[in-house]
Amino acid sequence: MARKSFVFVVMDPPYESARSVSAYRLMDAAVRKGHDVFVFAYEGGVSQPFAKQAQHPNSVHGRDTTQEDHPLPKDWIAALQAEAKKRGTRFQWMNCGLCVDERGVAETIPDVVRGSPAELWKAAEAADNILVMGAS
Amino acid sequence: MARKVLQVLETAYRCTVQEQDDPVVWITAMMKNAGGDLSLLLRGPAVNYAVNGQDASGLAFGEKKQNQPPRLDEDLGRLLAKGVEVYFVQEDASERGLEPKDLVKGVRPVDRRALPQLLARFDQVWHW
Amino acid sequence: MAKWILIESRDPLQTRDVERQFELAAGLAREGHQVTVFLIQNGVFPARRSATSALLEILSKSGVQVLADDFSLRERGIDGDHLAPGVQPAGVDVVIDRMADGAKALWH
Numbered sequence: 162m163a164r165k166s167f168v169f170v171v172m173d174p175p176y177e178s179a180r181s182v183s184a185y186r187l188m189d190a191a192v193r194k195g196h197d198v199f200v201f202a203y204e205g206g207v208s209q210p211f212a213k214q215a216q217h218p219n220s221v222h223g224r225d226t227t228q229e230d231h232p233l234p235k236d237w238i239a240a241l242q243a244e245a246k247k248r249g250t251r252f253q254w255m256n257c258g259l260c261v262d263e264r265g266v267a268e269t270i271p272d273v274v275r276g277s278p279a280e281l282w283k284a285a286e287a288a289d290n291i292l293v294m295g296a297s
Numbered sequence: 298m299a300r301k302v303l304q305v306l307e308t309a310y311r312c313t314v315q316e317q318d319d320p321v322v323w324i325t326a327m328m329k330n331a332g333g334d335l336s337l338l339l340r341g342p343a344v345n346y347a348v349n350g351q352d353a354s355g356l357a358f359g360e361k362k363q364n365q366p367p368r369l370d371e372d373l374g375r376l377l378a379k380g381v382e383v384y385f386v387q388e389d390a391s392e393r394g395l396e397p398k399d400l401v402k403g404v405r406p407v408d409r410r411a412l413p414q415l416l417a418r419f420d421q422v423w424h425w
Numbered sequence: 426m427a428k429w430i431l432i433e434s435r436d437p438l439q440t441r442d443v444e445r446q447f448e449l450a451a452g453l454a455r456e457g458h459q460v461t462v463f464l465i466q467n468g469v470f471p472a473r474r475s476a477t478s479a480l481l482e483i484l485s486k487s488g489v490q491v492l493a494d495d496f497s498l499r500e501r502g503i504d505g506d507h508l509a510p511g512v513q514p515a516g517v518d519v520v521i522d523r524m525a526d527g528a529k530a531l532w533h
Contacts, residue, residue, distance in 0.1 A: 165525045170423070172320075179466045180434065180532075182515070186496070190521045204312070204320050212424060278324045279331035285421070290524040292432075294532045295321070295425030297308045305531075307442060339441050342489060409445070413452040416529075424531040 165289040166197040167217040171186045172182040174205030180294050181209070185237050187248065187292065188252075192244050197251040199288060201281045205297060207256040210269040235270045242272055255280060268289070299336045300420040308315040308425065309342040313367040314353055319346065321425040322372050329379050334380040336389055338407070338415065346388045347383070347400040370401050384415065426530035428459045430520060433468040435516060435533065437480055443468070446533045447480055451487035461528070464512075465494040465522055471509065483507035485511040492519060 169188060173181045191198050202209055214233040218225045238254055245252035255276040261267050267275075285291050306321045313319050324333055333387040339346055346369045356368040377383055397406075407415050416422050433451045437443035454460045462484055464472055471477040472493040481491050483488065490517040493508075508514070524530050 162522070162525055165438075165519075167524060172425075183434065183465055186517045187520060190516075190518045193516070194521055195524075196521070196525065201323065204316075277329035281324075282328040282333045284303075284332045290527070290530065291421060291423065292524065292530045292532060293423040293425055295308060297312060307533075341445070388447060409448065412449050413456045413458070416449075416453070417456065417458070422529055422531055424533060 162194060164195050164197065166251075166287070167191050168199045168200065168201060168281070168285050168288045168291040168293075169190045170201045170203060170291070170293040171206040171209065172202075172204045172294065174208045175214070177205070178296070180296075181234065185234075185241070187239075188241055189244075192248065192250065192252060194242055195248060195250055197249075198241075198245065198253070199284045201253045201257065201276070201284065202254065202260075203281075205256045205259050205264075207260045208266050209240050209265060210254055210256065211235060211266040212270050214269040238273070239270050244253050255284075257281075301336070301418070301419045302417060303336050303338055303419040303425055305338045305340060305422060305424040306343045307341040311343055313369065314356065314363070316380060317365050317367050318372055319362075319367070319369060322369070322376065323345070324378055326372070326379065329376070329381055336384065336419070337376065339383070339385040339404075340389055341386075342389075342393075344385045344395065345393060346370070346393065347385055347390075347404045349401060351398060371416075373401050373404065377401070396422070426457045426461065428526060429453055430461045430463055430523045430528045430530050431533045432463045432465055432520065432530065434466040436467040436470045437477055438470065439467070444480065444533070447484055450489050451484055453508065454488040459528075460488070461490040461492060461519075461523060463492045463494065463515070465517070467497075469493045469497040469503060472498065472512045473501075473503045475508050476507045480513075481509055482513055507528050 171184045214235050216231045219229045254273045258275040356363040383404045384407045388409045435443050439469050462498050495511050495514040
């Protein structure tokens with residue numbers, strides 16, 4: 162299939178909605194199929210690439226930190242960035258800047274950029290398709 | 298390629314107090330300012346955003362008062378003034394006891410059964 | 426006419442909005458568009474054979490293709506023996522393929 166470019170808009174903070182996992186599954190599918198992906202994180206979504214997420218043990222599960230290996234969304238994003246790089250395609254995560262400011266989550270993993278709705282509009286115009294996954 | 302986009306908003310009042318607006322109405326205004334060709338459809342509970350006289354003022358936590366409560370009806374009025382067409386699903390409004398006189402001037406009703414024709418007019422539909 | 430993929434993530438027993446979305450899907454199909462409903466997350470619950478599955482049957486009869494995310498089905502213990510007629514399991518790759526093919530994608 163020909164290489165296409167997609168925009169995904171995500172709004173959920175980590176751990177609060179199954180939508181986040183669905184979003185990552187769709188992004189992963191797009192990357193694996195060789196498409197370019199642009200993610201605009203809006204509202205709570207800007208916390209997904211926050212650099213200071215940390216794993217922890219889980220006494221209810223009876224597991225220490227290493228055993229629990231708690232998912233951290235920042236690592237999933239980094240893995241998608243790496244996968245795209247390996248394939249020679251683009252994976253760009255953009256955080257809405259004002260949303261970052263009000264949540265205090267400016268420290269992100271590398272290669273996450275800050276932007277505005279104008280840039281979302283520009284990306285959407287340039288892309289082949291878009292999927293908005295709003296919050297509820 | 299310039300695209301006509303229909304923003305569909307269904308979730309309502311999720312974070313409007315803390316954000317002092319609705320994030321979808323807000324981002325629609327921002328993208329319109331950036332040259333976007335956008336329209337807005339309110340459905341489900343979001344039809345209530347078109348009601349005149351909503352008042353979320355007066356919140357205070359300890360000594361910390363909220364000075365700028367959301368003014369959703371005014372925000373819609375500003376969108377309309379920018380040239381954004383704002384639609385609402387008629388049945389969703391009627392089921393909630395809303396009549397035309399209750400609503401911001403300029404919002405346009407659309408019947409549920411006419412939604413397919415409305416959506417088909419746009420290059421993209423962003424359902425929030 | 427256009428292609429559409431309406432992704433439904435909500436349980437129709439939890440919110441009536443899902444029925445409205447299904448009506449929209451059926452309406453688009455009646456207008457001659459090519460429509461797929463892709464059930465995902467709690468949206469797959471009607472795919473387990475039950476009275477609620479009738480909603481999906483109405484969709485199919487309207488000419489809408491009904492797919493259910495295989496991961497969401499497995500996550501909820503809905504196996505092939507309990508799948509409502511007319512519902513096909515599918516991976517999320519289908520969503521990406523449809524988007525690549527120009528389908529307008531709506532998440533609900």
